[in-house]
Amino acid sequence: MxxxxxxxxxxxxxQIVIPKEVRDALGIKSGGKLAVIVRDDExxxxxxxxxxxLEMSSxxxxxxxxxxxxxDKLVMEAVEWARKQR
Structure with a gap:
């Protein structure tokens, strides 16, 4: 729902701030980890x-x-980008 x-x-x-009420309701503590998933425009x-x-790989x-x-192309682009950041 x-x-x-x-x-x-x-x-x-x-950056965004996740409201305290939401963090408390979900038990999200400082240093906790969140997966960021993009689906269409969400x-x-x-x-x-x-x-x-295993789940991440899938x-x-x-x-x-x-x-x-x-x-392979994506990895090469990432390597090139990282080299330019030095």
Whole structure:
């Protein structure tokens, strides 16, 4: 069930504040981890207790196949971008 909890503002650094009531309700503590999932025009934040590599791998593979992404090209672009940041 979806429920609008509140509206938040994005800072100049791209940061948002998750309202205290939401953090408390979901048990999100300082230093907690959230998965950021993009689906169409939605950004979904999902609380994660631990990194499940099998699940992450499955999701990544699904997106790669669905979107016909060239992973080798993507990795090369990331390496080039990282080199330019030095």
């Amino acid at each position: 979806e429920k609008l909890e509140s509206i938040v503002k994005v800072s100049g650094k791209g 950004i979904i934040l999902r609380k994660i207790e631990r990194l499940d590599l 999701r990544i593979s699904s997106v790669v196949e669905k979107e016909n992404i060239d992973v």
